[in-house]
Amino acid sequence: MVAPVGLTKITTLDLTYQEWGRLMGMQTYPYQGEYAESLLAEGEARGEAKGLLKILGVRGIAVPDEVRERIMACEDPAVVDGWLDRAFTVDSVEELFA
16 A cells, blocks of 8 residues: 555554654663763762862962862862862862861
């Protein structure tokens, strides 16, 4: 049987594949979730580290290269968040890590 021009014949198998694709697109696999979460945490920590360095710079607090590298290398958002909170009140980078 030939379908009229502009129309296609949709079979039950086509609908099954479409539904399967829809359901699989909604599925989150543990390894994907954990990997995605680790990337998000790393990105969050990196963004907060940049903000921390900006705050210290605006406040006129000198940040040696080794301290800058330590801050940027930290991938734990909770640790960087603690440093970020202290960045508003410290007078030196030494106090930041105390």
